[in-house]
Amino acid sequence: MLDVPKPQQNHLLAALPAQSLERLLPYLELIPLPLGEVLYESGDILHHVYFPTDSIVSLLYVMEDGASAEISVVGNEGLIGIAVFMGGESTPSRAIVQSAGHAYRLPCQRLKDEFNRHGEMLQLMLRYTQALITQMAQTAVCNRHHSIDQQLCRWLLLSLDRLQDNQLTMTQELIANMLGVRREGVTDAAGKLQRLGVIEYSRGHITVLDRAALEQLSCECYAVVKKETDRLLPSEPLPPTDE
Amino acid sequence: MLDVPKPQQNHLLAALPAQSLERLLPYLELIPLPLGEVLYESGDILHHVYFPTDSIVSLLYVMEDGASAEISVVGNEGLIGIAVFMGGESTPSRAIVQSAGHAYRLPCQRLKDEFNRHGEMLQLMLRYTQALITQMAQTAVCNRHHSIDQQLCRWLLLSLDRLQDNQLTMTQELIANMLGVRREGVTDAAGKLQRLGVIEYSRGHITVLDRAALEQLSCECYAVVKKETDRLLPSEPLPPTDE
DNA sequence: TACGCTGTGTGCGTTACCGCACACAGCCGC
DNA sequence: GCGGCTGTGTGCGGTAACGCACACAGCGTA
Numbered sequence: 001m002l003d004v005p006k007p008q009q010n011h012l013l014a015a016l017p018a019q020s021l022e023r024l025l026p027y028l029e030l031i032p033l034p035l036g037e038v039l040y041e042s043g044d045i046l047h048h049v050y051f052p053t054d055s056i057v058s059l060l061y062v063m064e065d066g067a068s069a070e071i072s073v074v075g076n077e078g079l080i081g082i083a084v085f086m087g088g089e090s091t092p093s094r095a096i097v098q099s100a101g102h103a104y105r106l107p108c109q110r111l112k113d114e115f116n117r118h119g120e121m122l123q124l125m126l127r128y129t130q131a132l133i134t135q136m137a138q139t140a141v142c143n144r145h146h147s148i149d150q151q152l153c154r155w156l157l158l159s160l161d162r163l164q165d166n167q168l169t170m171t172q173e174l175i176a177n178m179l180g181v182r183r184e185g186v187t188d189a190a191g192k193l194q195r196l197g198v199i200e201y202s203r204g205h206i207t208v209l210d211r212a213a214l215e216q217l218s219c220e221c222y223a224v225v226k227k228e229t230d231r232l233l234p235s236e237p238l239p240p241t242d243e
Numbered sequence: 244m245l246d247v248p249k250p251q252q253n254h255l256l257a258a259l260p261a262q263s264l265e266r267l268l269p270y271l272e273l274i275p276l277p278l279g280e281v282l283y284e285s286g287d288i289l290h291h292v293y294f295p296t297d298s299i300v301s302l303l304y305v306m307e308d309g310a311s312a313e314i315s316v317v318g319n320e321g322l323i324g325i326a327v328f329m330g331g332e333s334t335p336s337r338a339i340v341q342s343a344g345h346a347y348r349l350p351c352q353r354l355k356d357e358f359n360r361h362g363e364m365l366q367l368m369l370r371y372t373q374a375l376i377t378q379m380a381q382t383a384v385c386n387r388h389h390s391i392d393q394q395l396c397r398w399l400l401l402s403l404d405r406l407q408d409n410q411l412t413m414t415q416e417l418i419a420n421m422l423g424v425r426r427e428g429v430t431d432a433a434g435k436l437q438r439l440g441v442i443e444y445s446r447g448h449i450t451v452l453d454r455a456a457l458e459q460l461s462c463e464c465y466a467v468v469k470k471e472t473d474r475l476l477p478s479e480p481l482p483p484t485d486e
Numbered sequence: 487t488a489c490g491c492t493g494t495g496t497g498c499g500t501t502a503c504c505g506c507a508c509a510c511a512g513c514c515g516c
Numbered sequence: 517g518c519g520g521c522t523g524t525g526t527g528c529g530g531t532a533a534c535g536c537a538c539a540c541a542g543c544g545t546a
Contacts, residue, residue, distance in 0.1 A: 061384040064463050071380040086373040087366055088475050092467055118361045123330055130329040133376060139313040141304040141423035144312045144423040179386040182504060183336045203523055222309050224335055232331050431493060446493055
């Protein structure tokens with residue numbers, strides 16, 4: 001955990017060519033993101049995009065009856081607000097902070113300007129978007145075919161990948177909302193994992209003890225998304241300042 | 244049903260500025276798409292993109308065990324092969340013809356060239372992609388929360404919107420593969436609709452008798468996607484030659 | 487006419503998840 | 517210490533969808 005996260009902790013910012021990043025730097029504002037903060041609501045016109053450094057944000061679809069489901073997760077590998085450059089200005093989803101931390105915020109116009117220079121920024125954003133699409137699609141399939149047990153493993157792995165340590169602050173209630181299942185279903189699944197010694201659970205704090213087991217127990221969906229993301233966004237040439 | 248579909252029957256082609264379309268026209272090739280044809284397999288490098296005129300293509304995710312689920316549908320409102328301009332060149336999904344018809348085929352490079360002119364084509368493609376993302380996301384939520392009955396209604400409406408008449412050629416077996424459920428589940432749901440007089444079923448031919456009822460019985464997912472698609476891609480200034 | 491193939495209907499028992507109710511445990515503030 | 521709140525564990529009946537088996541119907545072909 002860094003005291004002051006650097007922009008380069010976000011992989012997209014880190015992957016930008018030096019000139020692009022320099023143009024953006026004056027407008028990048030470090031923002032703390034507390035748990036549960038809503039970055040945008042369904043249909044909101046976006047005014048900023050967010051590049052997480054050490055936070056995790058969920059894209060959540062909420063139904064008329066209040067039921068919800070997470071369709072993708074964004075951490076320091078991505079950005080919140082693709083609708084800005086995709087042209088739609090808004091989306092029917094909610095972006096909510098799932099793990100507290102920080103993000104660099106950039107006014108829409110600055111992103112658009114850089115995007116419209118048609119340089120590497122455009123290529124990078126589109127590739128990231130494709131990775132995001134893959135994650136959404138796989139989530140759809142996973143929702144259809146896999147058990148809560150498997151999905152919990154997948155979800156834990158997704159979160160773990162976006163965190164600095166192996167502990168996450170998360171109640172079963174919140175996980176249930178993300179997965180779109182009952183809280184008791186999560187209790188069951190988490191209980192099994194705890195009995196297997198894979199995780200340790202205590203009032204909103206989960207510690208992952210055996211990541212390999214988690215991957216074993218997860219459905220294929222996690223691996224598919226990870227592989228495709230790595231293909232689309234190979235680990236960038238990180239500057240040495242990066243943690 | 245037209246004898247020879249025109250490029251403008253595809254809404255994206257129709258929405259292109261005249262110069263763009265003119266540049267593409269010499270390379271647009273009309274291709275018949277028989278039922279079940281696979282336009283690309285998961286991981287394939289794409290060589291063409293397809294603009295359907297009177298066909299419907301499903302984007303299908305197939306799991307390791309063979310189970311599948313449709314994550315979105317593409318008809319004359321869209322194109323197959325967004326990975327070409329998104330930068331990934333391939334996707335982990337299969338594109339399979341769900342309703343026979345035709346499409347205009349364009350070599351990748353021609354699309355990229357036009358896309359890289361950074362004109363309206365780019366804007367249009369990205370907006371369409373955002374609409375597609377909405378459909379995928381809503382599919383994910385729908386898979387989680389809604390009954391087969393509701394999903395069948397949604398699916399029929401999606402297909403209906405992309406057809407010229409109110410009849411579709413489709414066995415229950417195929418619909419089951421699309422929805423990722425058992426064939427018997429579709430039989431049940433379709434039986435109910437038939438008893439209600441909403442559809443008529445006969446060995447692979449479905450006739451929709453009461454579209455309004457279908458919308459009534461469907462979950463909100465259909466409407467959400469339709470509304471968002473209309474917002475992102477308002478009905479284009481169709482040339483008078485369009486059917 | 488008989489046969490076979492494909493598509494549809496139906497009836498089981500089984501399972502996964504839901505909805506609800508409630509018990510209890512950790513933790514904070516008074 | 518006490519009470520109250522939040523988070524977790526558990527049990528129960530209900531239900532939607534599953535897997536499997538099989539009957540039957542439409543339709544083309546021998």
